[in-house]
Amino acid sequence: MAGPAADPAAALAAAGAAAASLRRELERHAHAYYVLDAPTVPDAEYDRLFAALQGLESEFPALATPDSPTQRVGAAPSSAFAGVTHRVPMLSLNNAFSEEEVVAFDRRAREALGSEAAIAYAVEPKFDGLAVSLTYVDGRFETGATRGDGETGEDVTANLRTLQAIPLRIDTTLSLLEVRGEVLMRRRDFARLNEAQRARGEREFVNPRNAAAGSLRQLDPAITAARRLWFYAYGVAGGADQPLPADRHSALMDWLAALRFPVTPDRATVCGVAGLLDYFAGIGARRATLPYDIDGVVYKVDSIADQQRLGFVSRAPRFALAHKFPAEEAMTELLGIDVQVGRTGALTPVARLKPVFVGGVTVTNATLHNEDEVRRKDVRVGDVVVVRRAGDVIPEVARIVPERRPPGAREFTMPVACPVCGSAVARPEGEAISRCTGGLYCSAQRRQALLHFASRRAMDIEGLGEKLVDQLVSPAADPGAPRLVRTPADLYRLDVEQVGGLERMAEKSARNLVAAIDASRRPTLARLVFALGIRNVGETTARDLARHFRTLDALMAADEPALLQVPDVGPVVAASIATFFAQPHNREVIDALLAAGVAPQPVVAMPVADAGLGVVAGRTFVLTGTLPTITRDDARALIEAAGGKVSGSVSKKTDYVVAGEEAGSKLEKARQLGVAVIDEAGLRELLAQE
């Protein structure tokens, strides 16, 4: 094929074909997004395609036909709503994704204003909803329209009238006032709506913005009314013919608030670029706890006179900037699916991804949980997948992009033999997890068992991490070298000389490790039981067992009926425990541990849970997020010392949720259930009262 430079006609034809294909794709995505409320690709991908098409059209202006998606921008027009031409166009803001862009924005503004001094900015969250314009004539709400393409939007007056947040009458002498703002659905209302959709067996909405869009574009205003939409005002359309009642944006917002328009309490005024970045960081930290979704923050030069001096570049104001958070979804390629072996032999498929930047970090791996999950999502090697890193920190493969599947993409099948030791793989009837049957013969399981044994919540051996365990279990560098450790008991026979022989282990570190191992010889019985790694016995059950049996001997001697006496132990757990202690191998390891000097501290009689309920005693707490001055573990210890209980999940029985920074779904759940939410200071107060 001829190169573009060589043959202009051929180049135009090729560009035309590419543009047509981009348009088809964009139209399909737009339809899925706006009309079906079921986005097929992340926003970032849509933007990328859009930009590609814009690029082509600017290079070959002949291709820029009026029906191109680039000539429309924004919502698909719906024949159901009348068009409204905005008196003052609703423009969009320039976006910034990095600090450098913010610095450049501030610098350009100062240069244009010829000002050395730091600029005062009005700042506010960038709501993730739909922009609307509300027109008031003689103080009466007359017309409400969506943004549409910025020039013309849809008349949704009847639906907007149903919003409690929008005043139908305002106390002003202005004969004409146009208020701009965002219609959105607050998270609580979104959760409630989806619950109702679920209960009725109808499709749930993907996110609050789509729910808001879908709700606002209902033909029946009664449906909109039931959806509990919210509105925040963020500006006034100022034309030359309309004098504004304030000379600063922040004062304008105060004025709107006085007119009973909802204005976010999270807005502020700051000074200079440092102030902007501080605000961005502060809102970012609080993002998860805000009652509504945001996708960044907006900066506006506060002085309206200065705004007018700065003016516009093409179609965006030079006095305002949207500083956006990194996308929480991104597309990438699935390079392969590996299978990992866990402590219990569980085989977990893990997606190996082409590295992709999402939610502020580069993601290369993501769990696929189990075989069924892979089937459900129809994930195949070679697929283009959408990776998400939402409220959760842990990335996941949200879905695949079916239209980008390469021919011959392979389906995943769980191996029939363990990828590590070759033992048979079994998947018990009715269970979701496949397991390696190799037990401790499998080096992966031995490795994980040792890591678990040494972990902080078990024997707490500091410094015994993955790298070291690998070397101790299977000396990779020198296959002939002796395996220093086969069971946890072997750890207690290591000396400084042996450890010092390992890679990256100078004498000092070797000494530290041996000392750490030595220091772990006096665990509580609960920790020791937990460290053994008995199936279905976690931290809590281990503690219950220790409390009930008091000694390791008594626990080991217990038969199933005796075990069933322990609270929260049922037939399955009892069988796991009995089976574990019945195995000669496990008995040998325990004997060896005791012989090596591991001696659980005697269980001290716990102050029998005082029958009386205190403010903390007898109450159930759930911890979430990062507390300002103490770790969650410390908080938990404090609560337990005061006779309270700490649980992992929020339910009706929860008395308090203690929330810190970046609290996630638990906080959300607490709000839904009406559970009291306190912060660290509140917790301290309760503890002081106890």
Add this chain to the structure above:
DNA sequence: GATCCTCGAGTTCT
């Protein structure tokens, strides 16, 4: 038998 509440297990990246 159904429902709710917990616990256990597995996981990512800096």
Add this chain to the structure above:
DNA sequence: CTCGAGGATC
């Protein structure tokens, strides 16, 4: 943090 599943409760 989320899922699956065990245990308790009605």
